[in-house]
Amino acid sequence: MTRVLHIITGLGRGGAEQQLLDLIRHMSGLVDNEVAVLSRPGPVAVALREHGVPVHAVGMRGNRDLSALPRLARLIRAGGYDVVHTHLYRACVFGRIAARIAGVRTIIATEHSLGHGHIEGRSTTAAVRMLYTATERLGTTTVAVSPTVAERLRGWGVPPDRVTVIPNGIDAEAFAFHAERRARVRARLGLDPNAFVFGAVGRLVPTKRFDLLIQAFAHLDDGLLLIVGDGPQRAALHRLADSSGVAARTMFAGESGDVPDVLSAIDVLAAPSEQETFGLSVIEGLAAGLPVLYTACPALDDLPPGMVPAQARHVPTGLVAWRAALTRCLLQSPTRWPPPEAVQHYDIRVHAKTLAELYESHRHRPAKGARAAWPAVAPRQYERAEHAGL
Structure with missing residues (x-):
């Protein structure tokens, strides 16, 4: 061997x-x-x-x-x-x-x-x-x-x-959605079981554009924002949430050793990063049955024609586009989708x-x-x- x-x-x-x-x-x-x-x-x-x-x-x-x-x-x-x-x-x-x-x-x-x-x-x-x-x-x-x-x-x-x-x-089975996992994780994080939760996962660095996500979220009158990850921008993002008036509705959960748990607890995955080498969090979100908003994801760009799933919505970078995308999601009922073929493509x-x-x-x-x-x-x-x- x-x-x-x-x-x-x-x-x-x-x-x-x-x-x-x-x-x-x-x-x-x-x-x-x-x-x-x-x-x-x-x-x-x-x-x-x-x-x-x-x-x-x-x-x-x-x-x-x-x-x-x-x-x-x-x-x-x-x-x-x-x-x-x-x-x-x-x-x-x-x-x-x-x-x-x-x-x-x-x-x-x-x-x-x-x-x-x-x-x-x-x-x-x-x-x-x-x-x-x-x-x-x-x-x-x-x-x-x-x-x-x-x-x-x-x-x-x-x-x-x-x-x-x-x-x-990706190991798709590890990200499969379970209602009991969702309830358990929301209780552990102190999230309202009935709240609409936007989630973002990644290292807190400028290229991930979590600042743009917070600014867009600040235009919504409802919902919660859960940001999972750590990095050099953590303090600056805390200050931005505070100055934008959404500190009470924004949770910074730090690093997590169990991303499938996090994805089970949210209703939409937001990935505003302007540059990615692959976009693994987007594929993980799809495996968890989530609607996904993304700006850059080579993993989807490189798929065979017709394989990009309907629940993955491309959002151009910019405050207006992201504000509109978040608003549309908030107006819809939370939906879990079956894992698309794209997930199996990356087995x-x-x-x-x-x-x-x-x-x-x-x-x-x-x-x-x-x-x-x-x-x-x-x-x-x-x-x-x-x-x-x-």
């Missing part, structure tokens, strides 16, 4: 971290997985260990902690892994270099969060882009979570033959099997020597990328 070490920046609650957990769960019996986390082991590390997956904490103290590189290389060499698979910017940079030092032949990376002008919610400065593309050449292939991300990688100069598209996946089991097959195919590919020269990355250039917070 192929032995794989996944390297990820942190294991707090986040889209990439949860996707890694779900993929590993569904690769059980196909691949022997272990995980190395550079920093912040967090709740996903606990879930992985409960599933029997070894998690190694590298103990990286910050973006400038170059001492983590030899520690990571020693871990890889000692483990005798067939494949190293990196996730998120810092882990991709350090992980590819460490894997090459350790002599691993197959090095795969997944690009989870590359947008226009930002990566993982932060600006893609010239230094960030240079460091990314330089270390990308040390790997075997890069997995894009959507054709949209693949196109962005090509725009960064990554050759098309080094990019493989394997979309994010996590299929994508986990595809990833396992990718590992196997690259593992047995004849060696052709070094694929690229080591990139000359000066310390000053690394520090410039570090200042972007990656």
Whole structure:
């Protein structure tokens, strides 16, 4: 069985971290997985260990902690892994270099969060882009979570033959709606069982546009708004809700380890993000039977013709459009829809099997020597990328 070490920046609650957990769960019996986390082991590390997956904490103290590189290389060499698979910017940079030092032949990376002008919610400065593309050449292939991300990688100069598209996946059964779950979660959150609740799930960063959602919601005379997630904009969004006069009708629930619970408690999922690499929360909302309002969702854009479900409504960015969309929903009775065909299109089991097959195919590919020269990355250039917070 192929032995794989996944390297990820942190294991707090986040889209990439949860996707890694779900993929590993569904690769059980196909691949022997272990995980190395550079920093912040967090709740996903606990879930992985409960599933029997070894998690190694590298103990990286910050973006400038170059001492983590030899520690990571020693871990890889000692483990005798067939494949190293990196996730998120810092882990991709350090992980590819460490894997090459350790002599691993197959090095795969997944690009989870590359947008226009930002990566993982932060600006893609010239230094960030240079460091990314330089270390990308040390790997075997890069997995894009959507054709949209693949196109962005090509725009960064990554050759098309080094990019493989394997979309994010979802376990639809985990998101199935149950009335008793709805009642239980509303009681736990202190939500009126009869209130109409708009919900939003995601990291509280500018690109998610939760500020726009709050401003649009402020024009409604009824309903509640539940925002689930955490991030650097949390305090600013609290202040916006207060100044907009909707603090009493807006609940910030923080991070949640159980998104299916949250989706069972709301009546409409709002996803006003202007940029997405996939749009997993939209697909999760559809799996929960919710009407969904969204601005950007490559997962829906990339579907075969005719597969975009009626309950997914595209809303152009802007206050007028979002105010009108929320108002229309509020005037309608809450409705739960059967999960559409689009949800099955992104079955996590299929994508986990595809990833396992990718590992196997690259593992047995004849060696052709070094694929690229080591990139000359000066310390000053690394520090410039570090200042972007990656």
